[in-house]
Amino acid sequence: MTALDRKLIRDLLHLRGQVIAIVLIVACGIASMVTMLSAYDSLKLTQQTYYDQYRFADVFVQLKRAPEHLRDRIQAIPGVQQVQTRVVRDVIIDVPGLEEPATGRLISIPEQRPPQLNGLALREGRYINPGRRDEVMVSETFAAANDLAIGDTLGAVINGRWQNLRIVGTALSPEYVYEIRGTDLVPDNQRFGVIWMGRQALGTAFDMDGAFNDANLLLTKGASEPAVIFQLDRLLEPYGGLGAYGRRDQISHRFLSDEITSLRATAVIMPIIFLGIAAFLLNLLLARLVSTQRDQIAVLKAFGYSNGDVGWHYLKLVTLVVLAGTLLGLGLGLWMGEAVTRNYANYYHFPVLTFEVEPSLVIISLAVSLAAALTGAFVAVQQAVRLPPAEAMRPEPPAQFRPTLVEQLGLQRCFSPAGRIILRNVERQPIKAGLTILGLSLAVAILVVGNSFSDAINYLIRVQFYEIQQEDITLTFTEPLSGSAQFDLHHLPGVIRVEPFRAVPARLRFQQRTYLGGLTGLPAEGSLRRLMDRDLNLLTLPTQGVLLTDKLADILGVQPGDTLTVEVLEGARPQREVPVVGLVKEWVGVAAYMNLSALNQLMREDTALSGAYLTVEPASLEAIYAELKVTPAVASVALRQNSLDRFEETISGNLAVFTTVIAMFATIIAFGVVYNAARIALSERGRELATLRIMGFSRAEVGFILLGEQALLLGVAIPLGCALGFGLAALMSVAYDTELYRWPLVVSRATYGLAIAIIAIAALISGGLILRQITRLDLVAVLKTRE
Template sequence: MRALDQKLVRDLLHMRGQVLAILLIVACGITAMVTMMSAYDSLKLSQSAYYAEYRFADVFASLKRAPESLAPRLAEIPGVGQVQTRVVVDVTLDVPDLDVPATGRIISIPTTPQPMLNDLFIREGRYIEPNRRDEVLVSEAFAAANNLALGDTIGAVINGRWEELRIVGTALSPEYVYAIRPTDIVPDDRRFGIIWMGREALAAAFDMEGAFNDVALSLSREANLPEVLFQLDQQLERYGGLVAYGQEDQVSNFFLTQEIASLQVTAVFMPTIFLGIAAFLLNIVLSRIISTQRDQIAVLKAFGYSNWDVGTHYFKLVLLITLVGGAIGTGMGLWFGAGITQYYTNFFHFPVLRYEAGTGLIVTAIAFSSGAALLGAFSSVRRAVSLPPAEAMRPEAPPQFRPTLVERWGLQRFFSASGRIILRNLERKPIQGSLSIIGIALAVAILMVGRYMGDAIYYIMDVQFRQAQREDVTLVFNEPRPARARYAIAHLPGVMQAEPFRSVAARLRYEHRTHRTGLTGLEPESDLRHLLDQQLCTISLPPDGVLLTRTLGNMLGVEPGDSLTVEVLEGTRPTLTVEVMGLVDELIGVSAYMDIHALNRLMQEGQTISGAYLAVDSLAINELYDEVKQTPAIAGIAIRQTTIDQFEETIGTSLGVFTTVLVIFACIIAFGVVYNASRIALSERGRELATLRIIGFSRAEIAVILLGEQAILTLLAIPVGIGVGWGLITALVVAYDSELYRFPFFVDRTTYMFATGVVLVAALISGWMIRRQLNHLDLIAVLKTRE
């Protein structure tokens, strides 16, 4: 073994505590990167493969009713490849052992198996038979959530008649990888299911023989999507067509794509922080090592070792630490990645969700960590190789000694000898102290980021589901109903208060920017649905004009006072001009709100409603459910408490797992940073402390000198770390800003306490370990150091 390699091994053994701390930080960064990037690659690959194999449609459109003879004309639109017409209806279901009424979306399929758009993968059972009109396939998630087996029956209100449907198979479709109703926030597999039924049976039940109310298209590669959508809308307008939309706006694909994008953000954001901290620590450690090994560097150069040899020696030290940390992190990342990918099967339903972690990802992760480490070490190594031998053989020039600020102010009498030594060292080595403060501050910041996710989720739940949405139950009709429906709702069992709403599909336009969303009309003095501003104060609905969520306003580029064009996408499809009266702050989705009476006037439709928000007596809730199950006009029911439970189970649980892992990594980083700072201080000041012991200072006094300095640096670092944490959280808020949800800038006081507590505990443990080393300090060996 070469002499420099032997020195490398000795250095690693001597610094084993510091090396282990940095190695774990590197491992955490690589674990985060491999975990998130492999999960991202797996979801992305599974999505593209599933869409291609089962022919996920490129364009979708719904309408009232159109004759089947229209299909050939749709196929003539330039760029259209395949046209598939079908019947799609939402019905109320009575599921065994489920008190709450469920909603089923029944989709027609050919009575004999054949290739089609949005094709089915039958997981269990068989396809429907042509002569059995009651046979259906149900979505796998719905069957599993309700413990439905092959041969079981479910009740359904089909066009006003009660019918029983027999389950002959469970299936998956690329159209419903993420099965969620457009009005929901999170999926509810127990209360919302997809049902596939023979075309003839479904058409006969809803008077759709020879007709359709839904169409899906595939496009050729040279197709112009905006032009296809425009021409499709033109063709369907006379048949009550709603606006056509592309694959990117399809509900399931939209949620799946947003989740994949969030994974990608996380895969870049978190590892960058971890590896940046690791690079920073390596820079500090190497610079301090080099300052204590000046004489060794001089001797090496005097014996003929070149700058390249010396520089390579220290780079080897860095690479060895990062490669070992990278290997550990890669192994942990592959394990975590497989677990997280499997966890996603609870929300995204693929026939096969393959876990993919290619060699390219592993090589990239190792290269990224090594590059960050080498970059962090570069300045220190350059300083080492630039030292001429004669200069390096001399000790570093001592700093210019002068009275400290405390002494110049005459306050030294209030401090003991140990206290004055601490203050002098801090004042005379400001750069080293600042670096230690920055390192510990980064630990505080990453702990805050780790806890922030949980704070944000609970804040969203409190604001959205307890302050804004105060209703117990939301009823949605299968089509808009006249004014008398208001009184029928008020007389349903257990209803204590009912507030109707009107929901209209619309395209909002301002200058060249457009967005398709729902325009919701609310009661002007609503008790059950509040609109809030940034201070969480209730905003009253103006008698005219529209209120937009702030995110939607930003997307359209509008401010209060601007005139907005509203293209209604149902009924007679009028085009309206309304004034933007203000912006409201909602953390989930994007919406537009109006006074329900103003919306009715603009629509010229009387007091029409789309549903109602209800406050319900809990003792009569089951009676209400029984009544709703038998009411054909009600297409869906949403229960606030169920939504809260589902939100906690899906978003809360998934983020909870991620947050727990992140907090564990943050704790490791915190300890690594604090321990490194203390251990380096001991290495630098060993001779000084040994000298103090020789001249009569006790072990306790030299411990106070060393650890007191670290305690001051730690206390100074905490507020700095909180400031850095705010900056990282702000970046995280911006990175996760999407149409689906926005993370608020909200940090609970327990997060500050947690971050501070972990760093202080890490400081205490590090202090205890350093104190043990001080107790065994070899005074003779330390004092043999050459001056």
């Protein structure tokens, strides 16, 4: 071991407190990056492998009814490699042990098991047998949520007839990685499931022999998806085509892809903050170390050590510190990355979810951490290298003091001597003070943005489930029914209020922009599904025109007063020009609303209903559920309370883990910044503080001078950090502003208070450690002057 290596070990031991703090901050940055990138790589690889192996389709389309021979014409469209036609219908399912009616999505599959699009990964049991019309396979998640086993029986009303369905197998499909109905935000696997049934059996049950109402297409490599969709829509228009769409807009894929994208974004933002602070602290540490070791540097150079040897000596110190932080961060990040990846299995369902760590991730982690460290250490190392031996042998020139701004204004009498000392020192080193404030404010900001997620969730729940949705039950009919259906619903036991709605698929156009969605007609006097603006003021449905959610307006680029072209994809398929009369604020999905009478008039139909919102007596729920299970006209039942419970259960668990990790990381930052700044200040001003002690200042007063400076910087950093936190929350709100859901920008006073409290506690702990060192200050040793 060389002399420089022994010196290096002594330096590390002497600076162990500061080194540990920097190691922890580096570890937090690397851990956050490795966690998110490893989860990103694992999900991306698993998704792509699953899609390729089970032939996930590229284009999807639903329609009213088309003859099977049309399949050959679809196959002939340029760019189409394979076509799969199906029968798909939603029905009410009676699940053993489940009081509420569940919704089952019946999807036809070939009786034989040829290679097919959206292939099934068999999880348990077997494939259906040809000719057995009662045999079905169910999604593994639906079976698990309801404790269903092979051989169990489900009851279903299929095309008006009660039928028992016997489970022979469970499976997964790439079409339902995120198994969700189109109107939900989070899955409810207990009350919604996918059921695969033989093509002949399902076709016969719904009078679809030799016909289909759903088709999936796999495209050839390099094919133009828009061109295929255009020709497919034109071909299927006479058969009630509801508009084809690509994989990007398939709801399961969309949720999964948005999650993968957000993981990658988080993997960039968080490490930048942590490693930037680590670079700043390393710069402070090395700058002070070079300053206190001027005479040692001079001796080393006098004994023949070159500038490169001295520079490499200090770079090795930085490298060892960062390497320790990187290794700790890698270990923690891999552990957390696997936990995060496994957690996704609760929501995204794959046959095999493999945690993969690319070797390049380790290399990237080392490169990023070293780059941050060397950037922070560059100036200090350069100072050590350039320091001539003769100059290094002399003590540092004394600092130049000048009147502070407070003294220039004549306000010095308002401060005690200790207070004036604090102000002078802060003003003498503005860059150092500014960087300390920045580090502390970032810690506050991370806490604010982490806890703002809870505020956003609480706000979303309050608005969506208590202000907008007032109904207890939402019913959807298998086919549009006449207006008299709402009076029939009043005869259900315990029903208090019924409000019908009409939903029609439509293509909305404005200039060159198009959106494939629908129109929802609500009664003008309705109160169970309320429409509100961004200030939560109630909106009244106009007698003419359409109200758009603000997100849909952004997608189409329209403002109130503009005119939309509405092409209805149902019935007579009318095309109308409809004015936009207002914007609605909603946080889930996008929608276009019309007055129910106006929509019926646009459709040129008598009063027709697609479903209804109900409020019911709680005591009558069991009786209502029993009747709905055997009502042929009902295709699905959604319960507001169940949706709320599932949303809170899904979001709250993840949010608690996330906010805990954020609080831990931010506390480490705050502790590291405060402790390092105070520890360096103590080493820089040891002679000054010892002199004050000899002049009669008490330990408390000396401690106040040192820690008061840190308290002043913290006092400035807290409001700045709160503002930065709000800004980061605003950026997160923009990042999560998707078609599927939006993230409200809400930051409560409690969130600010919690962030301030955590930072204050971290500062008190680090301050207590510094006070212990002040009480042990050796006055004689500190006052020795270097010769």
